[in-house]
Amino acid sequence: MKYSIILGNLGNTCDRFLSSGYKDQPSKETMIQQASEIQGVTGVELVGTWDITPQNADEIGALLQKYGLVTASVLPDHFSQKRWGRGAFTSLDPAIRAQALEETIIAAELARKLGCGLVNLWPGQDGYDYPLQADFVQARTWIVDAIRTAAKAFPDIKFTLEYKPKEPRTHSYMARAADTLLLAQEVGLPNVGVTIDTGHSLVAGENMAEAAALLTKSGNKLFHMHFNDNYRFWDDDMIVGSVHFVEFVELLYWLKKLNYSGWYSMDQYPYREDAQGALRGSVEFLQGIDAMLTPKGMEEIRGVIAEGDAVKSAAWIRSKMFPLR
């Protein structure tokens, strides 16, 4: 299992009530160093304009090398600038739509330059807020067309679409695993797939493991994984395992069984917490589950699933929760 983190998770984080953020912003080098200090982490994800630009790419690349990290993905910024406020790929303004594509292409070029094969697209502003406000058909067409253009131009780069049911819009166009898979299929290129963010999947009401199975079995379209935890109602971006346990065991079992070979990447918002500690905690949690998934552990889980008997499933997980009794 390859672990990575989104670099900005180590920085300052704000919300709509405290726009200054709850902390101070460390330097890029400090964040990169902190990432490298988390045992098991070998990659970072970089957000365009926040972390990486054509101007600073060499410098960031050198810093990553210095600290022994690789770039896991580049995420074009389609969400944190005023120009995207009413949509990026789906803005009613064709100039904005062109800029959204351009930002994607810049991200792909940066990825190539950094020796990274993955561009993660989360166009958070592409959605709508109110009833009677959206032309769903037109919006989908615009998204598909833009992604196809970018993915055709960079056949060596994988473009992975990260869905989320809501926030910052009350409704996102790429909302759930299956509708985003349909969109990827409509693009019709082998280098376009889907990212599961565990928190987004929980908010979508999905079973995370089932989403992973669906994406994998439909043409091997699970390209990337983001990890965090929440209370199922909102994308709280918490430490993994701080709320849920059993379902992460199920997810990691299925990822292994499905031969998922991508990154296990942390994507959190430790608003008030020590960021490095919060990210380290998540990695340790996943490592803890991974240690259960020995050949024997995998076989045990395969066995309880094959029986489909909830009493036995619950007994198995209890034997892991309370091993010493």
Added chain:
Amino acid sequence: MKYSIILGNLGNTCDRFLSSGYKDQPSKETMIQQASEIQGVTGVELVGTWDITPQNADEIGALLQKYGLVTASVLPDHFSQKRWGRGAFTSLDPAIRAQALEETIIAAELARKLGCGLVNLWPGQDGYDYPLQADFVQARTWIVDAIRTAAKAFPDIKFTLEYKPKEPRTHSYMARAADTLLLAQEVGLPNVGVTIDTGHSLVAGENMAEAAALLTKSGNKLFHMHFNDNYRFWDDDMIVGSVHFVEFVELLYWLKKLNYSGWYSMDQYPYREDAQGALRGSVEFLQGIDAMLTPKGMEEIRGVIAEGDAVKSAAWIRSKMFPLR
């Protein structure tokens, strides 16, 4: 707009605490007569074993004719018998799976006999309840195979898959519009599509109109509509319009714009209410919206959607809520 109702909605309805049901069960003829008395209703949906069997098909057909109704669909009973308790199409027992297919074929034969072109599949027991209990990949394969077998055998009948995120299982395999569309696509036959039940869609966190647009634009796969209302958290099966208004206006606008030509069918559980009154209320609500969707009304809505301006969208709907001010 063609209105129909699920015949059983006029009967007794129970829940897990009051298994006798809240009312008394009327005769089949009484229910059929009551259906015919609701102005606008021209069709009924019949549930296998509850309403219609090979044994009583002629009798029911005659009653429908007597009261001037047609059969809108036949729904095989894959949910209300003990044998389906751990799944119908996805039971671990191959004998049960075979029976689930057989029940589907009987429904198709009944539909044919009644001059009805639609079989609505809601395999409510096909899902799972607990983590570490389900083999998602195997289950999907079984569902696809069974539906393909039935649909191939009855190319003159449309098979429409009704999704629902949960209940009676905590997770259904056919859970949301997009994953059910993927399943229909995997079957690969033109006579397999998807039913939107408005309550199921609300519980799934979908925007109902967006689901309709997605299904229609992906190969014209919106085959059928079930109507009811709820509080978004559970399939309360209430009178349409008793809780929500604006989103039903949006849905009916899109159905008209997308040239949906199927039934507008009521699917409710009026546990404690006068059933005929509850169904009539739903039809009247939809008729009320339909009356807004004149060419002028359609053009107005098209206009506010094209602008994407929530202030104007809300103003338009207010002008309908308070027309006399």
Added chain:
Amino acid sequence: MKYSIILGNLGNTCDRFLSSGYKDQPSKETMIQQASEIQGVTGVELVGTWDITPQNADEIGALLQKYGLVTASVLPDHFSQKRWGRGAFTSLDPAIRAQALEETIIAAELARKLGCGLVNLWPGQDGYDYPLQADFVQARTWIVDAIRTAAKAFPDIKFTLEYKPKEPRTHSYMARAADTLLLAQEVGLPNVGVTIDTGHSLVAGENMAEAAALLTKSGNKLFHMHFNDNYRFWDDDMIVGSVHFVEFVELLYWLKKLNYSGWYSMDQYPYREDAQGALRGSVEFLQGIDAMLTPKGMEEIRGVIAEGDAVKSAAWIRSKMFPLR
């Protein structure tokens, strides 16, 4: 910790789609014997009319004695009979309201007879379904008056009010911990308190431990605990610990710290599962947590709570999840 179960959990369970229930109904003696076989269980809760009536009270009492069990509580049946369909304590029909009180008094007499000091009231039909349907003020008054009458008549019996936000009504009058506490306070008698059902609390969006703290600190009003698990959206009545873990640790820590001395009672609906196994699993889960709550464990938790540092809280729970690493 004293463990009990609701006897009916060992019987047949149905839902609105499968009114016959998923299983067969065992005899009373079989259920009582099965309860006694679950290690740690020393009490059962008995539902009026289902399990216990004035007619069979001696027989049931003898059976309990034979199997070494005591009666943990009696629950009057205010939910499973047609007459309660539109409310028990809050029916618009004064005759029904009188019967609801009478049923409560019979339960208190049965409790006394069985040497049990607790009557658990869950008036599930007391609520409403639709907007513009309920007179909230009148309903609360009726509930308070009836409970006061019963509690005055039986000062030796504790009456504990079990809240639940919804089901079978879309809205219950006793919906959440705090509004039910207010109702108990309005009654104004020391023998009226509140039951937390963990699943109801999760559906209410509460933190279960916080609800326990609130009820205890407001006049020691936490009288009883029902345990089960769910996915937070609906009262799925699953095996405890099958979905959640951390929050049950927090709850049991607080119950111990707050000196809760009542029953830890299982209240589940193992629709499709071996009931005895499902209940045994829940008890074993709670026993597993209890074993963590040694003086050392209590002190550790007290310490992480005192710091209020989520990184440390999550690290502590990880040390329990993965003790061998």
Added chain:
Amino acid sequence: MKYSIILGNLGNTCDRFLSSGYKDQPSKETMIQQASEIQGVTGVELVGTWDITPQNADEIGALLQKYGLVTASVLPDHFSQKRWGRGAFTSLDPAIRAQALEETIIAAELARKLGCGLVNLWPGQDGYDYPLQADFVQARTWIVDAIRTAAKAFPDIKFTLEYKPKEPRTHSYMARAADTLLLAQEVGLPNVGVTIDTGHSLVAGENMAEAAALLTKSGNKLFHMHFNDNYRFWDDDMIVGSVHFVEFVELLYWLKKLNYSGWYSMDQYPYREDAQGALRGSVEFLQGIDAMLTPKGMEEIRGVIAEGDAVKSAAWIRSKMFPLR
């Protein structure tokens, strides 16, 4: 009905992804003028430090007078400064707790100075995020003590507690109507009550009208109303009536019936919308309902509620939705 708005709603609004905000910030005078231009609005609510400080109080007072507005309430800022990041009244740091009280007292002094009798407390940072992180008992004690101190010092000012189940913390201490009422009761002073924010109430799973009835009947503790709309899952702060209609009719009926005499104040976050238009829309929606609540309208609603028959309730609301049919 007296209408007001929170002044800052007319300004720039940001979220965690777009910290610069979606718009530009207008001047104070522009916002005050815009407020005065919304027909029916006669008051504004002012947030401490954002809108009003001891330094600018005279200037703001003069501007309000110039535009014919009064101060509806002052809201101390307990949420948008780094120092409150881990709690204001419930910070583990006693110096911060003292500052939270001080901020409350400043707000009360400003209110007095502006001739306004209401201080609205929304201590958004007072809550917790993770399991095993909070001492619920201690936190409640601190809140009660601080509010008692402030309310005792300003007996001429009403202090109204605004609850919200979550955000910015995953759990707020003042979460729902009933628990906040309990807190107000614990303070034990007549000038401490509760604010219902309609969006917070919807997210809490409450029926807004029932919450209003509960607060009023328990000692006339409904002091203030904030209006906005959402999809029930999150505090989307949308235009009132853009999603829901029926439940706002029920709420306004009950407010009138309960003789609520406070403000009807708009509290929205029109991130991407023309703010004045969004606020005007909300006021117009409430005015539209108010126009229904003639003596005849009130009597009709009283009648359908008295019958408790959902078919009739739904028919009545349909007669308002579609008056011309």
